[in-house]
Amino acid sequence: MKQDTPEITGSLKTKVSFRFYAELNDFLRKDRRQVIFTYYYHGPVTIKEAIENLGVPHSAVDLILVNGNPVGFDQHLTENDFISVYPVFELLDISSISKVRKGSLRQIRFIVDCHLGRLAKNLRIMGFDTLYRNNYEDEEIRFLSRLQNRIILTKDKGLLMARNVTRGYYVRAIDPREQTKEVIRKFDLYRQINPLSRCLICNHKLIKLPPGAIPPDVTDNDGKPFTEFFRCYNCDKFFWKGSHYKHMIEEIIRYVQP
Numbered sequence: 014m015k016q017d018t019p020e021i022t023g024s025l026k027t028k029v030s031f032r033f034y035a036e037l038n039d040f041l042r043k044d045r046r047q048v049i050f051t052y053y054y055h056g057p058v059t060i061k062e063a064i065e066n067l068g069v070p071h072s073a074v075d076l077i078l079v080n081g082n083p084v085g086f087d088q089h090l091t092e093n094d095f096i097s098v099y100p101v102f103e104l105l106d107i108s109s110i111s112k113v114r115k116g117s118l119r120q121i122r123f124i125v126d127c128h129l130g131r132l133a134k135n136l137r138i139m140g141f142d143t144l145y146r147n148n149y150e151d152e153e154i155r156f157l158s159r160l161q162n163r164i165i166l167t168k169d170k171g172l173l174m175a176r177n178v179t180r181g182y183y184v185r186a187i188d189p190r191e192q193t194k195e196v197i198r199k200f201d202l203y204r205q206i207n208p209l210s211r212c213l214i215c216n217h218k219l220i221k222l223p224p225g226a227i228p229p230d231v232t233d234n235d236g237k238p239f240t241e242f243f244r245c246y247n248c249d250k251f252f253w254k255g256s257h258y259k260h261m262i263e264e265i266i267r268y269v270q271p
């Protein structure tokens with residue numbers, strides 16, 4: 014039986030139970046991980062306020078059930094609620110039941126914070142739409158994330174806590190190759206890897222040139238002209254599958270495979 018939201022008083026405490034699932038546990042205090050725990054609060058509190066108070070950025074959350082029913086972030090807690098909190102479900106389309114945000118996150122686009130440049134480059138090598146600059150302001154990252162439905166990849170939990178962030182992932186790994194592997198696994202991107210489809214410099218889509226448009230003086234080690242040649246019409250750079258590039262792509266793809 015639900016009760017009215019309690020008034021704010023010095024002594025009145027209200028009790029609910031929480032259970033966080035999967036990697037959301039990484040954000041919790043150790044004794045609260047993978048278990049049902051009790052949470053006390055004073056006065057009216059929304060789900061969003063409570064989960065961020067527990068250390069979990071709301072942008073890492075995709076589904077909240079209160080007593081088995083899906084709810085949004087602005088739902089107020091009431092006495093004895095049982096709240097289950099699930100991470101961003103990229104492997105499973107839950108857009109029909111989740112009330113946390115509109116639409117699916119399945120259309121993958123990233124914006125990467127300035128400390129993860131190698132990760133950004135690796136994602137572009139594999140063809141993923143990845144915005145990156147080494148001098149983004151936090152607010153600029155949040156704005157572009159909202160404007161273009163981009164998932165923020167960051168090692169800064171504070172960046173994900175901001176009110177206006179709806180899509181974000183806290184990258185755990187330290188090594189750039191491990192980070193790349195983590196992101197590909199997390200968002201199940203194996204089948205979407207498409208090398209040489211994005212400009213490494215500016216992220217624009219590359220256009221494959223017809224054989225007649227390839228400069229004849231660009232040849233491989235044996236003097237043969239390249240058959241696949243790509244151009245970025247945004248920054249006017251050319252890319253081709255030379256041995257260095259091939260090696261780089263093959264190494265990353267081999268590395269990220271499950």
Ligand SMILES: [Zn+2]
Pocket residue numbers: 212213214215216217245246247248249250
């Ligand atoms: Zn470019």
